[in-house]
Amino acid sequence: MHVLRTLDDALALREALRAGPRMVVAGAGLLGTEAAVAARALGADVTLVSSAPVPLLGLLGPQAAGLVAATHRDLGLRVHQGRVTAVRAARDTVTGVQLADGGVLPADVVLVATGSVPNTEWLHGSGVPVGDGVVCDVLCAAEPGVWAAGDVANRPDPRTRRRRRLEHRTHATEQAMAVARNILAGGAARPFAPLRSFWTDQHDLKIQVFGDLTGTDRCHILQGTPSERQFTAVYYAGERVLGAVAVNMPREALRLRVAVESGELPTTDHPADPTPAGATEG
Ligand SMILES: Cc1cc2nc3c(=O)[nH]c(=O)nc-3n(C[C@H](O)[C@H](O)[C@H](O)COP(=O)(O)OP(=O)(O)OC[C@H]3O[C@@H](n4cnc5c(N)ncnc54)[C@H](O)[C@@H]3O)c2cc1C
Numbered sequence: 599m600h601v602l603r604t605l606d607d608a609l610a611l612r613e614a615l616r617a618g619p620r621m622v623v624a625g626a627g628l629l630g631t632e633a634a635v636a637a638r639a640l641g642a643d644v645t646l647v648s649s650a651p652v653p654l655l656g657l658l659g660p661q662a663a664g665l666v667a668a669t670h671r672d673l674g675l676r677v678h679q680g681r682v683t684a685v686r687a688a689r690d691t692v693t694g695v696q697l698a699d700g701g702v703l704p705a706d707v708v709l710v711a712t713g714s715v716p717n718t719e720w721l722h723g724s725g726v727p728v729g730d731g732v733v734c735d736v737l738c739a740a741e742p743g744v745w746a747a748g749d750v751a752n753r754p755d756p757r758t759r760r761r762r763r764l765e766h767r768t769h770a771t772e773q774a775m776a777v778a779r780n781i782l783a784g785g786a787a788r789p790f791a792p793l794r795s796f797w798t799d800q801h802d803l804k805i806q807v808f809g810d811l812t813g814t815d816r817c818h819i820l821q822g823t824p825s826e827r828q829f830t831a832v833y834y835a836g837e838r839v840l841g842a843v844a845v846n847m848p849r850e851a852l853r854l855r856v857a858v859e860s861g862e863l864p865t866t867d868h869p870a871d872p873t874p875a876g877a878t879e880g
Contacts, residue, residue: 599685599687599692599708599709599710600614600707600708600709600710601709601710601711602629602633602709602711603714611633611637611707611709612640614707615637615640615641615642615707617706618640618641618642618643619642619643619705619706619707620642620643620645620704620705620706620707621634621637621642621643621644621645621705621706621707621708621709622644622645622646622647622682622694622695622703622705622707622708622709623637623644623645623646623647623708623709623711624647624682624695624708624709624710624711624712625647625648625682625710625711625712625713626646626647626648626649626650626653626654626677627653627654627657627711627713628654628657628796628798629711630646630648630653630709630711630712631646631653631654631666631670631798631800632798632799632800633709633711634646634670634675634709635669635670635673635675635800635801637709638673638674638675639673639801642707644675644676645675645676645677645678645703645705646670646675646676646677646678647678647679647680647681647682647695647697647703648677648678648679648680649679649680649681650679651679652664652667653666653667653670653677654666654798656811656812657807657811658798658805658807658811658843659807659811659814659817659831659833659841659843660817661817661819661824661829661831661843661845662803662805662807662824662831662843662845664824665803665824665827665845666800666803666805669800669801669802669803673801678697678703680697680698680699680701681697681698682695682696682697682698682710682712683696683697683698684696685708685710686702692705692706692707692708693705694708695708714749714765716730716731716732716749716750716752716763717750718731718732718750725741726740726741726744727740727741729752730752730763731746731749731750731751731752731763732744732746732750732751732752733752733761734746734751734752734753735753735754736753736754736756736789736790736791737780737787737788737789737790738751738753738773738776738777738780738790739780739787745777745780745781746777747770747773747774747776747777748769748770748773748774749763749764749765749770750763751763751773753790755791756789756791757791757793757794757809757810758810764794766794766795766796767796768795768796769792769794769795769796772790772792773790773792776788776790776792777790793808793809793855793858793859794807794808794809794810794841795807795808795855802827802846803827803845803846804845804846804848805843805844805845806843806844806845806848806851806854806855807841807842807843808841808842808843808851808854808855808858808859809833809839809840809841809842809858810840810841811833811840811841811843812840813835813840814833814834814835814840814841815834815835815836816833816834817831817832817833817834818831818832818833818834819831820832820854820863821847821850822845822847824845827845827846828845828846828847829843829844829845829847830842830843830844830845830847830850830851830854831843832854832858832863839858839861839863841858842854842855842857842858
């Protein structure tokens with residue numbers, strides 16, 4: 599059984615994939631889907647177990663998530679909707695996974711990619727507020743003299759008006775810089791309210807997302823088309839822009855990010871795509 603957190607984890611998984619085994623990936627988030635696609639490309643016979651009917655729908659929106667699903671099909675990667683409840687083994691060797699519906703998927707290699715738990719046990723009893731991560735305010739302060747940044751920080755997000763803990767590399771870096779500025783600013787500390795931003799590489803798709811697509815009700819394609827596997831799109835809730843996606847357009851993605859942040863979006867002749875985005879956060 600494998601997890602993917604460190605370089606050693608990645609090397610061990612690559613070694614286990616050399617023989618082209620049957621592999622089950624439990625969890626179809628960013629990590630699980632990327633690992634499944636990469637393992638399939640290396641020759642493994644891969645089944646991805648997803649609790650959602652379409653992996654990454656809420657995170658990437660229907661257009662990009664549809665392209666990812668098509669890529670899975672083209673690569674011969676099976677997606678099984680369900681929930682893994684246990685890893686099965688016989689004589690210390692993995693034999694498969696148990697599913698919540700009573701089914702069993704046979705496997706020689708199992709990758710568990712079902713999310714992470716913040717490492718906060720050592721803070722219990724210290725007085726630092728701990729919930730899902732270190733609970734801090736909008737300035738990223740947990741209590742006087744204690745600050746939180748990165749995956750562990752659970753903060754109110756002024757953009758979505760809810761608490762959140764994000765696990766994205768760029769977010770961790772931006773928050774670390776904001777915390778440093780706030781420590782030095784004293785009474786002039788400023789709220790940390792970044793535009794959510796992450797990317798995922800899925801086979802030949804480089805997908806960049808800015809903002810949140812959860813709760814959006816319409817999409818406008820700005821450049822390219824999904825069928826060309828190259829496009830930029832903006833997602834709205836009513837008249838409000840909630841986020842944007844760029845697929846295989848990294849140069850345009852930078853401009854798109856600035857446009858979403860400033861609210862000044864480029865106009866286009868392309869018709870609006872009325873397809874609703876997914877309703878859940880992936
Ligand atoms: C396999 C993998 C792929 C990823 N791919 C992407 C990607 O494509 N794009 C993206 O945006 N993000 C990606 N991420 C997420 C990204 O890596 C994290 O968001 C980022 O590393 C968070 O940085 P951090 O400093 O908050 O936490 P970490 O990088 O986890 O660093 C925390 C450090 O603190 C140490 N630590 C823990 N407890 C203590 C303690 N008590 N005392 C001292 N040290 C302690 C840990 O050992 C660790 O070194 C990926 C993550 C993984 C695991």
